[in-house]
Amino acid sequence: MWTAYAQSGSRELHQIYLEDPGKDPRFRKLVEAVRYQRRLLLSYNVVLIGLLLLFAIWHWGERVAMARRRRAMAISAAEQEFEYKGTEQGEQELVEGSSSSSSSTLEGTSTPPDASKTAIDDEREPLLPGQRKISTTSAGISHYVQAWLMYQPKPIPIFIKTLPPNGVSLVVLAFLGLNVFYALYRMPMSLQYLFVFADRCGLIFVSNLPLLYLFAAKNQPIKWLTGYSYEALNIFHRRVGEVMCFAALLHFGGMLGVWYGMLRHIGFSLARFLFNRLTLLGLLAFVAYQLIYLTSLGSFRRRFYELFLALHVFLQASALVLLWFHYKTSQPYVGIALLIFLLDRVVFRLGLKTHTTRATLSVLEDGETVSVSANWDIPPSSHPLHPSRQTIEHGWAPTDHLFLSIHSLSWVQAHPYTIFSAAPSPSASSDTPTHAWLHLLIRAQSGFTHTLIKYARTHPNTTIRLDGPYGSSHALETLRSTPNAVVVAGGSGIAVAFPLLWALLAPSSSSSDPESTTIVARRPRAHLLWVVHAREHLSWLPEERLKELKSWGLRVVITAPTMEAGRPDVKGYLSEWVGKTANSSGSGVVVSGPDGMIRDVRNVCAGWVREGKDVKVVVEKFGW
Numbered sequence: 001m002w003t004a005y006a007q008s009g010s011r012e013l014h015q016i017y018l019e020d021p022g023k024d025p026r027f028r029k030l031v032e033a034v035r036y037q038r039r040l041l042l043s044y045n046v047v048l049i050g051l052l053l054l055f056a057i058w059h060w061g062e063r064v065a066m067a068r069r070r071r072a073m074a075i076s077a078a079e080q081e082f083e084y085k086g087t088e089q090g091e092q093e094l095v096e097g098s099s100s101s102s103s104s105t106l107e108g109t110s111t112p113p114d115a116s117k118t119a120i121d122d123e124r125e126p127l128l129p130g131q132r133k134i135s136t137t138s139a140g141i142s143h144y145v146q147a148w149l150m151y152q153p154k155p156i157p158i159f160i161k162t163l164p165p166n167g168v169s170l171v172v173l174a175f176l177g178l179n180v181f182y183a184l185y186r187m188p189m190s191l192q193y194l195f196v197f198a199d200r201c202g203l204i205f206v207s208n209l210p211l212l213y214l215f216a217a218k219n220q221p222i223k224w225l226t227g228y229s230y231e232a233l234n235i236f237h238r239r240v241g242e243v244m245c246f247a248a249l250l251h252f253g254g255m256l257g258v259w260y261g262m263l264r265h266i267g268f269s270l271a272r273f274l275f276n277r278l279t280l281l282g283l284l285a286f287v288a289y290q291l292i293y294l295t296s297l298g299s300f301r302r303r304f305y306e307l308f309l310a311l312h313v314f315l316q317a318s319a320l321v322l323l324w325f326h327y328k329t330s331q332p333y334v335g336i337a338l339l340i341f342l343l344d345r346v347v348f349r350l351g352l353k354t355h356t357t358r359a360t361l362s363v364l365e366d367g368e369t370v371s372v373s374a375n376w377d378i379p380p381s382s383h384p385l386h387p388s389r390q391t392i393e394h395g396w397a398p399t400d401h402l403f404l405s406i407h408s409l410s411w412v413q414a415h416p417y418t419i420f421s422a423a424p425s426p427s428a429s430s431d432t433p434t435h436a437w438l439h440l441l442i443r444a445q446s447g448f449t450h451t452l453i454k455y456a457r458t459h460p461n462t463t464i465r466l467d468g469p470y471g472s473s474h475a476l477e478t479l480r481s482t483p484n485a486v487v488v489a490g491g492s493g494i495a496v497a498f499p500l501l502w503a504l505l506a507p508s509s510s511s512s513d514p515e516s517t518t519i520v521a522r523r524p525r526a527h528l529l530w531v532v533h534a535r536e537h538l539s540w541l542p543e544e545r546l547k548e549l550k551s552w553g554l555r556v557v558i559t560a561p562t563m564e565a566g567r568p569d570v571k572g573y574l575s576e577w578v579g580k581t582a583n584s585s586g587s588g589v590v591v592s593g594p595d596g597m598i599r600d601v602r603n604v605c606a607g608w609v610r611e612g613k614d615v616k617v618v619v620e621k622f623g624w
Contacts, residue, residue, distance in 0.1 A: 033196045036186070038329065041203045044182055048211060056225035063227070066481040069586075073483060140612070147610035150617060152602045155595075162595050164235060165602060172239050179204055179243055191261065198254025202282075205247040206323065206330040212240045213337040217344035218470055219353070219390075229472040231401070231416075238296065245293045248286050255279070281326040288319035306413055306447055317341070348390075349403075349467050355393040359438075359464045361456035366536035370449075370456045372404070372440040374464065378424060378433050392468045395424040395433050398499040399475050399620050402468030404440065409455060414467055415448055417441075420495040420540075422502040438466075441495055441540055475590045475618040479504050482588035482616065485524045486577050488570065488601055490531045490593020494541055496620045497528060498549075500590060505552040524588075527555045527577045531568055531597065535561050570597060571604050578615060579608055586614035592621060 149167035214220055215237035223229050259273045292315050301308045324334045359374040392402055396419055403414040417440045424433030444453040479485040489497035559568040578587045591601040598619055605615045
């Protein structure tokens with residue numbers, strides 16, 4: 001049937017071309033359909049901007065709620081401290097008055113201070129037994145919804161593919177549904193409209209182009225709008241790329257169908273069709289993006305990260321040029337994507353956010369970890385919003401990461417690492433940080449890290465280039481807005497946990513100044529669970545730093561090495577620290593470590609949310 005239609009259609013189309021194509025009503029319908037879908041696809045980007053604004057409103061509403069909660073916690077702590085001190089002073093005066101009385105009838109009748117009150121070491125506790133607030137929780141529909149969104153399914157058995165939490169999967173499915181809608185809306189299911197369908201798939205491809213590059217950019221406005229840094233958005237970058245590659249495949253396949261069913265019968269050979277300038281440019285762009293997809297797969301990326309990085313930059317830059325000359329309709333989208341790429345790579349990463357310094361390299365006692373340390377004086381800046389203040393030279397925040405390049409090994413390779421040192425803090429004589437101490441822990445595996453550990457054995461000092469910092473303050477804000485903070489670190493996840501806990505618990509100048517009138521929230525109850533794989537890894541966190549955190553109130557549990565004792569009972573620790581306290585106070589949980597541990601922590605907390613308890617979970621993990 002297809003062949004008969006194609007032959008009949010090709011003969012008629014050939015005759016139309018020889019005479020007047022505009023006289024054929026089918027041709028006019030195709031032209032109108034093509035014009036319509038160009039107008040239709042303009043609304044696609046408007047819809048995306050609208051959805052982004054909704055996420056921004058939700059994010060900023062959450063930030064306002066967190067700020068109010070922190071202020072309420074600060075006021076409550078201040079009031080309880082005032083009441084506690086007042087009660088303690090009154091009891092002391094009563095004791096002194098009774099002991100100084102000359103009446104023998106009063107001797108021994110004074111009531112001593114209540115031992116249970118003087119023993120209170122937590123100002124969150126009520127002063128009198130009758131004042132204890134009994135909080136009950138009841139699970140409603142909203143709790144079930146929150147728990148379902150938080151829950152993370154197990155990996156797919158066949159592909160062993162790690163799945164994201166249900167909330168992320170729901171957003172991804174909504175995005176896929178939006179693209180399917182735009183691909184099929186008012187699209188007649190007829191072979192006559194094969195060209196129209198192929199053209200629409202091409203439009204869907206280029207319409208997603210700015211979004212693809214926006215999610216990939218290290219410096220982007222989405223972080224300010226939604227609170228999520230690029231590494232958290234990387235999963236959406238990959239899904240957008242997959243949708244685009246599939247749309248490109250349909251576009252190219254549809255055009256091949258048009259050639260086979262119509263153009264082939266009016267004298268267009270396959271070679272003539274493929275080597276036509278329009279087709280050839282599109283074909284080369286198609287091949288470039290398919291190669292980008294294949295080399296971005298986790299199996300290839302983990303084994304050949306340096307090759308993946310080089311190909312990613314070269315192929316996508318080449319593909320943009322090819323698309324620009326492929327078809328005029330794609331040029332506005334290509335221009336926006338190219339602008340995002342140049343601003344991110346050239347202006348920010350190679351210009352504003354790069355800092356070069358000397359560093360000390362040392363191999364730790366486990367023989368497979370390299371320590372990179374550097375320090376410098378922080379230069380003054382005229383204004384907090386000045387572009388230079390965005391560089392690593394002016395400091396960083398907890399959970400931030402950077403890209404490291406070592407000139408002696410390579411000028412083009414840049415690898416991401418979490419900053420293992422506390423963020424620079426103001427000194428006693430200055431309101432702003434004046435000196436930065438940077439520390440990185442790098443596990444040797446293959447490629448660059450394997451070369452680095454051999455280099456560090458013979459070169460204790462070298463020049464490094466730093467690009468950053470990058471990250472989000474969401475984890476710290478979550479812990480500060482809850483009275484009970486729990487951090488779970490697996491292995492090198494301690495690089496996230498240590499600076500986070502330091503920022504959470506370290507005394508600030510305002511809180512230690514007795515003359516200060518600023519309301520400062522009492523430090524939350526804080527717990528750290530560190531799951532180590534080998535006993536040698538304990539040297540990653542110096543004992544004096546751990547003791548300092550303990551002196552500020554941190555409860556620490558370091559499990560027996562998993563290579564000796566197996567996996568620990570993470571759920572048991574969380575039940576003790578979170579499950580038993582979430583009824584009366586909210587809890588914030590931050591987890592960083594292997595995928596299996598992250599999934600366990602998510603799902604345990606999701607169970608408590610389902611019961612109506614107030615538990616927030618933040619995952620700190622690279623998305624690549």
